Amino acid sequence: xxxxxxxGLNKVxxxxxxxxxxxxxxxxxxxxxxxxxxxxxTIDISYGYGNIAKGGRYLPIHVxxxxxxxENFSGKVxxxxxxxxxxxxxxxxxxxLEGKDSVLSDYYIKxxxxxxNIVVVLKDEQxxxxxxxxxxxxxxxxxxxxxxxxxxxxxxxxxxxxxxxxNFGLLSLNTVNLSAGSFPKSSSGxxxxxxxxxxDFRIRDLSNEQSRALMDWVKQGGVLMIGTGTRxxxxxxxxxxxxxxxxxxxxxxxxxxxxxNNEIKSVDLDSTYINLHGxxxxxxxxxxxxxxxxxxxxxxxxxAGFDFCDLNQFAIENTQFARYIISNILGNERIEAFxxxxxxxxxxxxxxxxxxxxxxxxxxxxxxxxxxVFIAYILxxxxxxxxxxxxCGLAIYYRKIVVLISLLLLAMxxxxxxxxRFSTTFYNYVTVYEAGDSDVSETTYVNLRNPYNKPYNVVxxxxxxxxxxxxxxTNIDERRALEKxxxxxxxxxxxxxxxxxxxVGAFSSNIWKMDKTIENLNNEGFSGxxxxxxxxxxxxxTNNYKHKVKxxxxxxxxxxxxxxxxxxxxxxxxxxxxxxxxxxTNFDITAKLITGMEEVSTINQNGSVNGxxxxxxxxxxxxxxxxxxxxxxxxxxxxxDARIIxxxxxxxxxxxxxxxxxxxSGLTLLTSVIPxxxxxDGVVYRQSLLKMPLILSGDYSYIDNALKSNQATVLEYxxxxxxxxxxxxxxxxxxxxxxxxYSDRLKTFNGNIALYNFKTGNFDYxxxxxxxxxxxxxxxxxxxxxxxRYSNIxxxxxxxxxxxxxxxxxxx
Numbered sequence: 114x115x116x117x118x119x120x121g122l123n124k125v126x127x128x129x130x131x132x133x134x135x136x137x138x139x140x141x142x143x144x145x146x147x148x149x150x151x152x153x154x155t156i157d158i159s160y161g162y163g164n165i166a167k168g169g170r171y172l173p174i175h176v177x178x179x180x181x182x183x184e185n186f187s188g189k190v191x192x193x194x195x196x197x198x199x200x201x202x203x204x205x206x207x208x209x210l211e212g213k214d215s216v217l218s219d220y221y222i223k224x225x226x227x228x229x230n231i232v233v234v235l236k237d238e239q240x241x242x243x244x245x246x247x248x249x250x251x252x253x254x255x256x257x258x259x260x261x262x263x264x265x266x267x268x269x270x271x272x273x274x275x276x277x278x279x280n281f282g283l284l285s286l287n288t289v290n291l292s293a294g295s296f297p298k299s300s301s302g303x304x305x306x307x308x309x310x311x312x313d314f315r316i317r318d319l320s321n322e323q324s325r326a327l328m329d330w331v332k333q334g335g336v337l338m339i340g341t342g343t344r345x346x347x348x349x350x351x352x353x354x355x356x357x358x359x360x361x362x363x364x365x366x367x368x369x370x371x372x373x374n375n376e377i378k379s380v381d382l383d384s385t386y387i388n389l390h391g392x393x394x395x396x397x398x399x400x401x402x403x404x405x406x407x408x409x410x411x412x413x414x415x416x417a418g419f420d421f422c423d424l425n426q427f428a429i430e431n432t433q434f435a436r437y438i439i440s441n442i443l444g445n446e447r448i449e450a451f452x453x454x455x456x457x458x459x460x461x462x463x464x465x466x467x468x469x470x471x472x473x474x475x476x477x478x479x480x481x482x483x484x485x486v487f488i489a490y491i492l493x494x495x496x497x498x499x500x501x502x503x504x505c506g507l508a509i510y511y512r513k514i515v516v517l518i519s520l521l522l523l524a525m526x527x528x529x530x531x532x533x534r535f536s537t538t539f540y541n542y543v544t545v546y547e548a549g550d551s552d553v554s555e556t557t558y559v560n561l562r563n564p565y566n567k568p569y570n571v572v573x574x575x576x577x578x579x580x581x582x583x584x585x586x587t588n589i590d591e592r593r594a595l596e597k598x599x600x601x602x603x604x605x606x607x608x609x610x611x612x613x614x615x616x617v618g619a620f621s622s623n624i625w626k627m628d629k630t631i632e633n634l635n636n637e638g639f640s641g642x643x644x645x646x647x648x649x650x651x652x653x654x655t656n657n658y659k660h661k662v663k664x665x666x667x668x669x670x671x672x673x674x675x676x677x678x679x680x681x682x683x684x685x686x687x688x689x690x691x692x693x694x695x696x697x698t699n700f701d702i703t704a705k706l707i708t709g710m711e712e713v714s715t716i717n718q719n720g721s722v723n724g725x726x727x728x729x730x731x732x733x734x735x736x737x738x739x740x741x742x743x744x745x746x747x748x749x750x751x752x753x754d755a756r757i758i759x760x761x762x763x764x765x766x767x768x769x770x771x772x773x774x775x776x777x778s779g780l781t782l783l784t785s786v787i788p789x790x791x792x793x794d795g796v797v798y799r800q801s802l803l804k805m806p807l808i809l810s811g812d813y814s815y816i817d818n819a820l821k822s823n824q825a826t827v828l829e830y831x832x833x834x835x836x837x838x839x840x841x842x843x844x845x846x847x848x849x850x851x852x853x854x855y856s857d858r859l860k861t862f863n864g865n866i867a868l869y870n871f872k873t874g875n876f877d878y879x880x881x882x883x884x885x886x887x888x889x890x891x892x893x894x895x896x897x898x899x900x901x902r903y904s905n906i907x908x909x910x911x912x913x914x915x916x917x918x919x920x921x922x923x924x925x
Contacts, residue, residue, distance in 0.1 A: 154186060154210070155179045158233055158248055161305050162289040165258060166250040168226030169459060170304040171580075173297075176233065177217045180210040188243070189604075191234045192220060197227035198584045200600040207606065208235065221301035223580035225459065226252060259284055259439075259451055262309040264291040271310060271421060273428035277435045280448050286439065298322040300329035301578055307451070308439070312340030312421040315347040324351065325552065325630060331412035338442065342383045342420030349387075349416060356407065356414065358388040369419065370398045373433050380427045384419040390788070391753020392416075393804045395441050400834050406442060411749050415442045444805055446815055462584045464745075466622055468738045469541045469560035469779075471731060490522055538563045538571065542769060542779035543739050546761070548638025548657075549785065554630045558582070559769060559779075561614070561623040570613040572771040573627070579603065579610060582624040609771065627769070638785040639757040641684070643667070645789050646798045647921060648844075650674055650690040654757060654787075656683050662759035662783060664736065666707050668744075669755050669789065670800060671695060671818065671844075671917050675707060679759065693847040696914030697748060697817045699859045702850065704741035708733055736760055739780050750816050751802045758784045796839070801830040801899075801918040809900065819912035820862070825904040827869075832897045836922030841889060841899070843882040843916045850914075861914045864905030868892040876902050882916075 157177040166172050180186050186208070193203040204222055222231075228250060235244040259279065263271045268290050275288040289306065296319060297303055303326060319327070331337050339348050343364050349356065364385040371378050384403075392405040395415065406415040428434045440448065494515050502508045542559040563569045573579065581601065601623075604611040614623055641654040656662055656679035667674040667690070674692040676685060695703045705711045710733055740758070761781040769777065791798045805815045811826025813819070820826050832838055846861045867876035872891045884892075892899055899918075906913050 153180070153182045154235070154243060155181075156190075156233065156235055156244055156246065158246055160231075160248065160250070162260060162262075163287075165255045165260065165287065165305070166224070166252050167255055167258070167260065167305055167454075168224055168228065168252050169454070171221045171223050171301040172250075172305060173302055174220045174222055174231070174233070175217065176220065177215065178208065178210055179215045180212060183212040185212055186210040186237075188235060188237045189240075190218075190220075191236065192222055192231055193234065194222075194224065194228050194231045196581070196583050197225050202581065202600070203602045205602065205604045219297075219302065221299065221578075223301075224250075225583050228252070256454060257284055257452075258287045259308065260289060260306045261286050262289045262291045262303070262306045264293075264296070264309060264311045265313045265422060266315075267313045267422045270423075270425040271312065273425060274310070274435050274439070277439065279436060279439060279443075280452055283452050284448070286435070293318040293323070296323045297326055299578065300326045300333060302326070303330040303335065304333075306330075306335065308336045308338060310338045310340070310421060311348055312338075312417075313342075313344055313348075315344075316349075316351050317347070328409075329554070329630065331414060332410040334411040336412060336442065336447075337414045338421070339414065339416045340421040341385055341387060341416065341418055342423055344420060345385055352414075356389055356416065358390045358392070361385045361387055367401075369401075369403065371396070371403075371431075371434065371437070373431055373437055378427070378431055378434075380424065382419045382423055387416050387418045389414075389416060391751070391803070393751065394831075394833075395804075396438070397834075404438070404442065408749050408752050410747055413442065413447075444815065445808075459583070461626075462582045462624060464742055465543070465558050465582065466560070466624060468543055468735060468742060469558065469624065470622070471735050471738075486522075486526070490518075494518055537774050537776070538569045538772075539776040540571075540770065540779075542777065543742075544779065544781045545743060545784065546781055547784045547786075548633055551633055552630050553633045553637060555628065557627045557769065559625050559627060561612075561625065562620050563614075563617075564619055566617075566619045568613065568615040570611060571775070573610050573612070573769065574629075574771075575606065575608050575610050576629045576631070577610065577627045578629065579612070579625055579627045582626055584622075639759075639783070639787065640785070641787060643755050643787055643789045644793075645669060645755075645791055646793045646796075647919075650692050651688045652676070652690055653684065653686045654679075656681065656759075658682075658761070658783065661762040663762055664708055664740075665757065665759040667692075667755055667757055670751050670753075670802070671697060673703060673707065676757075693849065694844055694917070696819075696846050696850055696859060696861060698819045698912045698914045699855075700744040700748070701737075701741045702855055702859060704737045704744065706849070707740060708737040710734060710737040736780060739782065743782060748816060750805075751800060753789065753803075754786050755789045756784055756786050758782060795923055797836050797920075797922055797924055799833070799920055801832055801841075801920055803833070804831045806830045811903075814912065817912055817914070818917065819914050820903060820906060821912055823906045823908055823913075825902060825906070827900060827902045829898050829900045830918055832893070832899060832920050833922070834897050836920070836924055838889065838893065838897060838920060838922040839886050840921040841884045842919045842921075844919055845882060845916045846914055858911075859914070860907060860909055860911040862903060862916065863907065864903060867902040867904070869900035869902070876900075 156179075159175045160166055161172055174192055176190060188208050189205050190208050191203050191205045193201060195201050204220065206218070206220055208218075210216060229252070230250065231248050233246045233248060234242055236242055261274055263274070265271055272288065274286050277286040279285065291309070298320070303309070309327070316324070327337070341348055341361070341364070345361060345364055362385050364383045366381055367384050368379055369382045369384060371380075387402060387405055389405045389407045392407045394402045394405050396404040402418060404415055404417045406413050424434065443451075498514065498518070499508070499511060502511050502514070538561065540559050540561050542557050544555060544557040547554045561571060600614070600616050602613040604613070617623065636657055638657050639654055640657060641652060644651045652667060652674070654665075654667075654676060656665075659681050661678065661680050663678045665676040665679050667676060669692070671694060672692050673695055674690045676687070676690075679685065693706070702711070743758075759782070761783055802815070802818060806813070807829040809827040809829055811824055812821040813826055813828060814821050832841070843866065850859060850861055865878055867878045870877050870891050871894055889899075901918075903915065
């Protein structure tokens, strides 16, 4: 009996020992366990919103510090991880704790989909490691989640958006509660969110920094949904001057009808008529717009004429309502992008590296001079020297003199080549400088390189947010354990950021994206008036910069107008401005037309192209490539406003890096947004693509306005129910793009167009581009929709750029 008791006690002791070892940390049992813990200071770590991480974005890392000592603590925290390029990155921040104090700090780190773990290390002033924790991000499990932030005084009444299935259950909504007190002051803190809903909330409770962060987040691709209703003044008032076409009416109760699964569902709501500038009516009740959206660069702002909180009970009773709202606002292409985000490769590095690598044009060797020198050398040591020495009876010294001349010429070449060599760290940059009425946003891509295989560091202003642009590797080795030596270290101090780069080869590319937004204290940018009506474009544009700008171009949706160069402070008035209808499927050709690169072909034997030397040719080519990259990055469907772009004739006003020895060169693109007037004598001119067409058959891309396959496609265009339509036009792509030299890069639609006849139920082929109201009667539905079939598309892998449909009508 005693033996059995002893055996039982031994088993209990053994189990207790195992449990103790697990709990003591020798075998980690969760992702936040410490591999080394100081008894006087502790840290607890969480990330994102509810420990959900999505790659390719900034990830908030929340670190809670607790100091149990009476003495103050000063040190650094380092957040480390291996990236897809197999480099180790470390972001360091100062940590200062008072005695017996606890602090919660938020750090924003840009990570790719390939980062599985991060390591958080706390160090003291002597850089001695105190605490080290490994955190597993488990990103693969979060790719199907659409993160939706709720900013409301009644967040519980918006919970009907949580766990809603989208796209046949492949995606689901995951709601996150936001508040004015903890709302981020930088767009970096919002990047984990895909959608933000603001309803039943006073938006002016956000500070100017928070409001700016929200708008920056939208421009970078976020979807902002704003509810109005009885609190319309609170929710949209701050953005009313920028967003609204006219003042909204006082909200009143009306019966609103939603079409859910082909069944009309009615509800009484406090609602108001919202008319957004350049808005696209997404959901309507007859002629009353319920939800209207407008594109803001890469993102969307959708404004509802009602308060989303007021639909709480209705949404509970009609479970498909939340899915219906979100699906309509996002659209098919954006939903498809969400579904494929884990498979989508970020090709920014591959697109921007060639532009940055060709920026150091002044370092190009003058091939003509080298050719003449070598020809002269061969003639000198050949017949000239030999004949001269022979005639002077000194032929015995020929070999020695040849060696001497060769050494002298080598010394001359080395000295002359000094201008083509790099002696220290150098950089190339391209900057987009967007000036608005109140703010200036600066986005810079910079490539850091060193001519020697040794570590180096650079220092920048702390106002920049800076992230590495990671090289895409489709065949990446198995993830390696974090190495002891850091490849890239970013030390974030109060006033500066110090970037140290180790273990990289000579001339190896290190590309970074740097962003900052400041007040427009100097009133920089472009301003003026733009009138575009029925194919007639007149402009009055002023260059408010204190220097000359080149290649000034007006960008309208699907159109460009080249305005030439502007001197400092110059104003140009052009009554009949020529413009081109451009395809949205290939911006490279458009950029070359703007910069004149389509006029040149290949470099001649003398090193020139159409009178340009090699340096001029490379400069123009680089400007063209950067412009193409910019237009591609900012393509996101219809926009009502115009954008003025131009290239600066001078360098940045202040250096990017705090260094007197670094060499740098690059390009600066200046841009401003200007509203467009498209109304004359009460007649409205606008694009039908203001609203995304309904795809009845085929494969169509709304962002590119193009057919994605070679099959016949039927689209239903909504022409607007707020005007009496007088004329419809098919605006064909300009003739210049039909040039055979573009056949391998561009395909424009040259097939048959047929309109659906609502009277006969058949499609009628048309051979003209303009239709009067009388000719349209049988082709317009009662809701002012028009069905168009595109057929006989040429074979090939390229997308087919379609014409754009414009509408003329009188406001009702």
